[in-house]
Amino acid sequence: MKKLFLLIGLMIGLVSFGQSGDADAIVNALKSGDATRLTEHLDDFVDVKLLDKPEVKNMSRNQAAITLKGFFTETGINGFEKTSQRDATGISYLTGKLQNSNKGYNITLMMKMKNGKWQIITVRVS
Structure with missing residues (x-):
C-alpha cells in the first residue's frame, strides 16, 4: 500500500514538473525576446489581438507565428517582465x-x- 501511494505521488510530481516546465519555457522565450521559441508553444489555432488592430480569431499556427515574429521585429521586443500567472483547471x-x-x-x-503540455490559445498585446 505504501508503494502504491509513493508511486502515485511520484507520478503527480512528474506531471506537475512537466507542466511548469512548459510555462517556464514560454516565459524564458518572452524574456529573451525570441518570437521563434515562443511560437513553438502555439496551439493549432490561436486568437491574436495586437495593439490597435482588430482581433483575429482562429488564426492558424503558421499565420500566428508569422504575425508574432513580425510584431517582435517591428517593435524591437527584447525582454519581458512577468506580472501575474493564474492557473485554473x-x-x-x-x-x-x-x-x-x-x-x-x-x-x-x-x-x-493539451497532450500534457501548455499550448498558447490567445495572445493579446496592448
Whole structure:
C-alpha cells in the first residue's frame, strides 16, 4: 500500500514538473525576446489581438507565428517582465510587460493544457 501511494505521488510530481516546465519555457522565450521559441508553444489555432488592430480569431499556427515574429521585429521586443500567472483547471493566464528600447507593451497569454503540455490559445498585446 505504501508503494502504491509513493508511486502515485511520484507520478503527480512528474506531471506537475512537466507542466511548469512548459510555462517556464514560454516565459524564458518572452524574456529573451525570441518570437521563434515562443511560437513553438502555439496551439493549432490561436486568437491574436495586437495593439490597435482588430482581433483575429482562429488564426492558424503558421499565420500566428508569422504575425508574432513580425510584431517582435517591428517593435524591437527584447525582454519581458512577468506580472501575474493564474492557473485554473486546464487553463493558465500569463500577464506581463514586453520590453523594448522605447516603451513596453502589455501582453496577456491564455494557455490550455493539451497532450500534457501548455499550448498558447490567445495572445493579446496592448
